[in-house]
Amino acid sequence: MNTSPKTIQIYLPNGSPTGIRVAEITTRIVQLIDVPRKLLPEFLAMPESKQVALYFLVSKPDDGSEPKVYVGQTGDLKTRLGEHDSRKDFWERALVLVSRTHSLTQTHALFLEWQSIQTARKAGRYVDLNGTGGSRPHTPAPLEADCLEIFETGGALLATLGHPIFEPVVQTTKTAGPDELFYCKTANGDVSGKGIYTQEGFVVLASSRGRKDNVPSIAGTSDAAFRQKLIDSGVMKEEGDQVVFVKDHLFRSPSTAAVALFGRTANGWIEWKNQQGDTLDAVKRQAVNG
Known part of the structure; x- marks a missing residue:
């Protein structure tokens, strides 16, 4: 993703920060409209809903399980989103990409839909619900160049509104050295986790291992349900008496990441340590506040 400085404007049509939000990069022709499901009728009354559009139906659970996305395109948002509202239960918000100049065509939308599905799958941050995703549509080279610029803009706007669908969870730490890695271990080896503290939370890396069984004190609690949802x-x-992380997974806090591995309540700021044995708290919080 392009990391050059950008100016992004967010407009609130009804004045509420938790209502419909319209985001745009001031020098680009597209805008992204964030629509809470409850306010879908309000959006469908807006003139922007009458355009050809690319849209994303998303859910972002609070329980640590993976967010979900369905990508679509249409020239009839009222009908298509109405169908999704009545037939698809999972989504909480619709994010709709349209052109401010009404220049988005069905050909643009078909390519953008395909590109979005492929990139989201490669990133692996959201579970996509699109089935096969289709084949690459034939798109003339000049139009494809337009689409790629629109796609880049759409990705930046999605991330700004809290849905970095196209970004791997460890994107910003691929070049991190050993000092950026933290470990969560037990003496008998039944827990052996590795992770990275990021600006979004704590990422437990693939192949990390934890205990399969929960301690009796969390049986029937939200922590036990949370671990089961991860499975x-x-x-x-x-695997045997352990659980293994199949892929990198982002947790909102170091403590929920530690609970996932230990099967008990845990203070992740203390449990996660670097190679030198310094706690995450000492490295990331005390170093700043000291």
Whole structure:
């Protein structure tokens, strides 16, 4: 993703920060409209809903399980989003990409839909619900160049509104050295986790291992349900008396990441340590506040 400085404007049509939001980069022709599901009728009354559009239906659970996305395109948002509202239960918000100059065509939309699905799958941050995703549509070279610029803009706007669908969870740490890695271990080896503290939270890296069984004190609690959801969604899999992370997974806090591995309540700021044995708290919080 292009990391050059950008000016992004967010407009609130009804004045509420939790209502419909319209985001745009001031020098680009497209805008992204963030629509809470409850306010779908309000959006469908807006003139922007009458355009050809690329859209993303998203859910972002608070329980640590993976967010979901469905990508679509249409020239009839009222009908298509109405169908999704009545037939798809999972989504909480619709993010709709349209042109401020009404210049988005069906050919643009088809290519953008395909590009979005492929990039989202490669990033692996959201579970996509698009099935096969289709084949690459034929797109003339000049139009494809336009699409790629629109796609870049759309990705930046999605991330700004809290949905970095196209960005891997460890994107900003691929070149991190050993000092950026933190470990969560037990003496008997039943827990052996590795992770990275990022600006979004704490990422437990693939192949990290934890205990399969929960301690009795969290049986029937939200922590136990949270760990089971990680297994059910395929983030972790069971191997013998352990669970193994199948892929990198972002947690909102170091403590929820530690709970996932230990199967008990845990203070992740203390449990996660670097190679020198310094706690995450000492490295990331005390170093700043000291």
